[in-house]
Amino acid sequence: MNSLQIKCTGELSNRDVAAWREIASLNEVTSHPFLQPEFVQAVGKHRPETRVAVIQNGSDYVGFFPYQTTSAGVGHPVLPELTDYHGLIATDALDLSAEELLRKCGLLVWHFDHLPVSQGMFRRHHAYQDPSYLVRLSAGFENYAAELRERKSSVLSQALRKSRKLERELGPVTFHVHEESEEAVTNLVDWKRVHLDRRSGSNPFVRPWMHSLLREVSQTHGETFHPELSVLRAGGQCLAVHFGLRTGNRLVSWIPTFAPEFSQYSPGQVLYAELIRSAADRGIAEIELGRGENQLKLSLSNASVPLAVGAVDLRMTSRVIRSGWFRMRQMVHSNGFLKQHSLPFLRRIKSFVS
Template identity: 35%
Template structure:
């Protein structure tokens, strides 16, 4: 453990491995999440950070103390050169220094205490003002506000989404006629269905030319681990839409006691004409509402279904917090143009559509090659 102090009588920062975090520090972290709605997202919990730490050797958390009391928690990953990144960068849809109300801190002092020359983030909570001058772009992150109430799924759907209700309910009835009774399980505990979801998602990544996350064994292991976590501030929830006894769509994502984060959704492409992905999200939102979730976070990104479902948008930041250091300059010079090009493409519909077509063409070549070689799907334990 290392420590430093900005002011010996005010702020003291200690650095911890996630697997050595004490029960009292975890409780203080949870308390900071509870006291500010901006930090209620399950991706900001110690459970998620600990899960990353099981499979990523450089995972750490900086703990801010005021007058001896832990008041802030900054999870991050660090390599041997002092290059830092947000915890689970590329997987996490929410990043922040989680702190109690009124706590002040300095980004440069924080990076120095963590031994970081640079810290990269892409889903930073907008409230994080000390990182403000390091933000290179702000992006919409659509959410659904959920109000608890009674009534059937159909009644809720007609009230919340009158434009979608008629066609969605019609497609659900059609699935029932063609395949068997439609059944939705909000919290499915069968790990075999989690395997099915990962196989569907892996195939979707390949078809669309995207990086196959589930081709990376550590991500498969992480999802397996988080599926087993059942805590107040982080529960891994697998939700499944069945037609008869057959799963046709599934979602896995974390929830805290008030926020549900959409993460991995996929469906059996054989039934794509029934719109199982959209049905899945609507069923998920209604079930989360019944389970006292207040906010469903759809995550950053432009997708048509998000525009249909959102009630408002949060703002998340992307950028690089740096200290004067040659490693920081080199890393920023390498990474910023890549992010800038991607954001330019995503911001322009014509460029985005062209890029999607190109990626799908690449995906067709890739899947054809895998079929010819008999390649296997994602690793399953």
């Protein structure tokens, strides 16, 4: 029979962390950077509402469930504003339903919007699925570039032209895979805040803890968890920053951004071209670009995997309301005109439903 203990991240023992790391390594889904103990512990230092359910069968560890909670019993994934992968880290010996898991955690609801569809215990709580876009590099950079050319994507050649323009007008272009520098973290937060301020919806980069949290993660290295704070410069000036997280030969493209005053050079596009070439040279087989569509992401990707959106909710009335919201969202997103003109309204409703 499974027993469950709720712990703050600072209460996890070395034995807990070692068992978590071992279970996470058992399959590709749970080896994701956002499900690693190092990431969750780094977040927990700055988000005190972070919890981990440690699940055992006798003396054997069978699962870990990281989440964030409110006093009202509302649960979310860890750092829900920014993370692109959610779920449970468990062995086949885990014997709990999703509803039992929530009750043992003291939660009334757990929201998710980047859940791997292979996590069967949550399957009946899916509302819909969206693709998460990938750059697959197992055949090497030249084969990847040839694949893009075959489908008439000029994104890499455009990046090369922009890079040459930068060289001519600003100076030599350099790309560094990882810099543990205060300048890189500050630029990441400041530029991302500016870009998101121009859109409707919430902006997590205005929150006072964001800078210190990202600095913490950028300096957190584990046995398999590695942050990569990559920087693109021209003539010594920092033009773009990309915060990625790596486990094994998988790199997650987490937070990309660029200096708004240099937008005419498309520094984000140049940075991604450099990042992909560097990743292929280092033996990285896959770069995860995440859910959500934008032109650059669609141009660069050559594969996708489905991720689920939904909630495990123990409250019947709330389930009915949320079901209506998801049906309305699907109707809007299936109509190009409605999708273009209704997103701010939908975001307000989503905030209310959540």
